[in-house]
């Protein structure tokens with residue numbers, strides 16, 4: 009209790025930063041669920057590939073130690089690399105793991121199995137990435153990239169956490185600010201895109217009534233592809249922010265984070281964009297408070313107890329299900 | 337002929353919903369399909385819009401074979417439908433729903449769309465009053481108006497109306513049929529499915545009667561309305 013009171017603002021702000029990352033990843037789950045009524049379990053791997061893309065690009069460019077404008081450029085570049093890689097993985101995932109099933113009208117359970125299978129394949133492919141290079145005899149040369157594939161891979165030392173200002177006793181760092189500001193920018197852009205643009209309306213239309221959407225001339229497959237790609241972009245952005253916060257990634261980095269983000273999506277009301285955002289922040293903060301109260305080893309337990317309690321009282325999540333009802 | 341449906345067969349799994357259905361709709365006509373529940377009217381409408389796959393037969397629109405064209409490519413050709421059960425986007429506002437109606441239009445950024453919007457609002461003043469209301473909170477009748485208005489926003493050559501009077505109060509039914517006639521006089525061809533056979537026959541140039549998935553009779557609206565067998569089966573004998 010004391011811990012919670014004394015570190016309240018620290019817990020809140022660091023909770024919001026991890027919550028922002030959950031929220032960005034949660035958007036991918038919720039978007040795809042909205043249009044396909046499918047939990048894309050491989051979305052966690054979409055995130056993980058983005059994190060590696062950022063690390064590798066920054067390694068290849070010798071970004072470590074950059075300052076000033078160079079630093080800003082590298083941060084942006086890392087983010088863009090992550091977004092591009094995640095979007096690409098999401099795109100391929102839809103093409104390979106889901107579209108063939110949809111064409112044959114397979115039952116939802118089959119798609120779920122396909123999703124879980126794709127998740128393992130993607131994760132293990134990253135975890136065994138040294139092997140194909142070893143067969144080619146390139147593993148020594150590329151050791152920085154593919155060596156020790158099951159260990160942590162650190163982000164090149166770029167941004168050093170620095171105190172920026174004091175907020176009720178907690179020293180807010182540059183990393184906190186960067187994470188929160190960039191996450192919020194991404195969220196606002198997405199929200200406006202979905203609400204205002206023609207394609208965004210198409211996404212909402214498909215989510216609300218796929219047949220009517222087709223009658224309006226909305227191309228169902230294109231909308232689905234688009235939601236996977238947008239979800240990927242958001243996950244890629246989240247991956248870069250995650251690296252800034254956590255500093256390392258690994259082949260199974262998506263696992264727990266994916267479950268948390270999925271929890272956030274359900275917490276907010278799956279299929280509901282603003283719900284996913286709210287769910288992410290609530291989960292991140294609640295986890296922090298919870299671990300201050302009962303010990304940090306209980307963090308994940310707290311997250312899921314919270315989920316269960318909220319669903320008991322609000323079975324469709326905080327803001328209710330569907331891209332439609334909550335108008336976002 | 338604007339629309340030519342030839343020997344159309346559509347199945348749901350092993351169930352044959354319609355069998356060898358043939359009919360035509362000429363430019364500028366109002367044509368109605370009449371039939372009991374389960375006769376296959378909605379299936380026919382959905383198939384024309386491309387929502388159901390065709391097992392056999394063909395659909396031609398403006399002379400072009402569209403039998404296997406994806407549904408989302410058809411609005412651009414000039415086919416719009418107000419579906420049975422309305423199918424409005426419940427989470428969108430009235431204005432957004434109407435905007436969706438113009439989704440496929442090539443001229444969607446021009447003033448033409450604005451003019452059509454004004455026309456829809458003047459046909460349905462209720463929609464104009466409720467532009468910012470979320471469609472899901474509107475009454476059934478209001479949603480029906482919205483579905484028709486949304487279809488009109490596509491500025492279709494061929495307007496498919498599946499039970500536009502469903503759920504409406506008698507006074508409004510009259511009004512909807514007046515609007516159908518008005519739309520038709522403004523140059524839109526209409527294919528109309530109705531439970532309200534008396535009204536439909538009165539408004540239609542020609543009509544087809546569907547029974548258990550097959551066309552059993554055709555004729556002008558007046559002819560069928562006067563036919564004793566049709567009267568007995570569909571008009572309750574009191575026209």
Ligand SMILES: Nc1ncnc2c1ncn2[C@@H]1O[C@H](COP(=O)(O)OP(=O)(O)OP(=O)(O)O)[C@@H](O)[C@H]1O
Nearest residue numbers: 348351352353371372373374375376377378379380
């Ligand atoms: N999704 C479906 N799956 C299985 N059978 C269906 C499906 N939709 C319709 N049918 C069957 O196809 C036949 C035609 O149905 P349809 O909806 O076209 O009738 P309708 O003439 O529009 O009837 P109503 O006047 O009640 O609207 C019916 O026997 C119906 O049971």
Ligand SMILES: [Mg+2]
Nearest residue numbers: 377378379420
């Ligand atoms: Mg019907």
